[in-house]
Amino acid sequence: MPDLRRARLAIAAAFLTQGLVFISLTTRLPRIQNRWDLDELALSGVLLMMVLLAGVGSLVAERLAPRLDSAVVLRVGLVVVAAAVAVVVLAPVSPVFVLGLAAYGVGLGLVDATGNMQAVALEHRLGRVVLPSCHGAWTLGGVIGALVTLGTADVPWSAVALVALLPLAAAAAPYLPRDHGEAATSTETDVPWRAIVMIGLALVAFYTVDTAAATWGPVYLDDVFAAPEELVALATLPYLVASGLVRLAGDRLTKQVGAVRLLRAGAAVAFVALAIVVAAPSWPVAVLGFTLLGCGVAVVAPLSFSAAAALASRDADPATRQARVDAVVARFNQFNYAGALLGAVMTGAVGSGSLRIGFAVPLVLVVALFWLARAFAPADEVPAGAS
Template sequence: MPTLLTPWRSVAAGFLLNGILLGTWASRVPAVMAHFHFDKASFGGVLVLLGLGALFSFPIAGRLCDSLGAVRVARMIAIPFLLSIAFVGLAPTIPLLAIALFLFGMCHGSMDVAMNSWASEVEKHMRRSVMSSFHAMWSVGAVLGAASGYVATAFQVPVYIHFLFTAVVTGGTIAPFLLLDWQSTIRTHVKGAAGLAVPNSALLLVGLIALASGLGEGTALDWSAVYLHDVVGTAQSDATLGYTGFSAAMVITRLNADSLVTQLGSATVARLSGLSAVFGILLIVGGDTLPLVVVGFVLMGVGYAAVLPLAFSRAAADCVVPAGKGIASVATFAYGAMTLGPFAVGLLAEATSMRVCFLMVGLFAASIAVLAPVLKQ
């Protein structure tokens, strides 16, 4: 495989692996809920553990990336990450499921920090913007994971077999690409952890944009299948099409995001992105057929695809806050909303309805369009 191991492909493999495992989990959420007889509120309480696991891992992974190097951390976490989704599928009781999801969240968060850190190194090495292409590969992985869920559900494959199969196949085909001979930057003098930093006043509005985007992505990940199944009344296999369409739209948009920003500017792209997400959510809430609602999720994917890369780019280019601290602070808002937001959605859905929840997400999406000017470089 020596000719296949290039810096871009190796980092892309990390993003692909992360996306596949998250997409696989999202595609079987209705099946897990049905198996353990969860209502929306109680399932939201379990989901919060996945989010807490990710947030808990950020400072740990950040320190490890500084002291050991991002590439080494990515390799170290790959096997536990693959094992963790298998544990989720095999969990026989709710307490064990909660523990498995917390570990799954920790592995996901650690890989996210490591692969983004490694990606920034490769981007500097290649001397051109490639970050959006890496995030596109994450979305490709999410599509593959969601598609595997569609097939598994259609053929009534049990969740534990589906998750075990995914772990084995993904580990055997993608993980070897992480073995590139690469020397990461080591910064042992950096103290503390940037993962839980909070934006100062200069980046607070950028952080709010990241929060709105993270909330939308997290809601699509964890609740799209539930919405299609419970509100629209689709079969479990068809319920996976919402997140599949969302992820596919993100892939296509992210592959073209860099050129769009060059032509239109960051603020214009962010404004159009927010409006696309709002329109998509209105279609979801107002639609009562599978095709119309899936189109809504596609427009959501188009809307959210470029927002986080734009927010990270703005944070890195801030003239007051150092790049590393700026990116970490904005990431706290983004991933906090992405992982903990679905818990709030579950509570609100139990008290009101899923339609009301998506309308609330739409209000946050509208704030992206309103605050778009702060993303100007």
């Protein structure tokens, strides 16, 4: 048990680092736009490239994790993220900036996939839901990143490269090793992909909403309301705080209420929140909408991975269970990037004339969560010892 506690702290540190780095970059998008003279369509293009390469990184993780162990691939991903952030910030010319952003996309996919593999393995060894609090660590990192952005608005741009030190430190953490008795080869046998796809569609809806808020929220306040530049990160910060608080309580809420009812209640809150964002007469009202949005959608992603992993491990032979779950988690992570494409690219493209219209994209998609919530019953059935 002490080893599991150390591993849980390490996994939480990986999630926290990923959230901090990602939000540190997205809350500085208006500054990046100005630095490289990017309009909304150009920014959508580079974000599209990053998201597609994150999908590639997730697929690479699927191939490497059964051979090298997800802990090893997670460390590699964190090192890639560290190097890429330094290149993005210190790039002297735009091609180098684009190259750094491409590398960051690959590292993002590696860390996303293997971080969730680690969390799922921990969840199964403990025999209870812990993914909401793991994702809560990501959100806490995002809160820290947004606060740092607010507090360092006047620092030289090159100083932002110091963020790269954090993933380097996280790469040395004691992650959860694979049980030596388990086979290190993946399997496709009897994986219930149809049921997993239903859960994946909910993950698409969530990441459409989440990426739209994180990526375009600051730009929305800047463009539509001409909010003070030093305050545009407020589009992200209250959203993350609200999301983090719900996620940190999510383990207990899921146990008490059940995943299906919890998700449907959250979907109702998210719909109202996005309606407020779209119709907001001023930037403080838009910030209120983003805050409510964080409360509504917080547990969708962690419960998605819990439910998909529970389905993947059901009726699996102990010798192949972890390999199967790792493969499913990495493949399932692609739904993350499908949602990110809609959130980051479609919101910007549809909203190229006005981001009010752009935020109608997640507003429409969040309605699907009411129907898709019924697929989440397996999130209440995490088996003990299914590492």
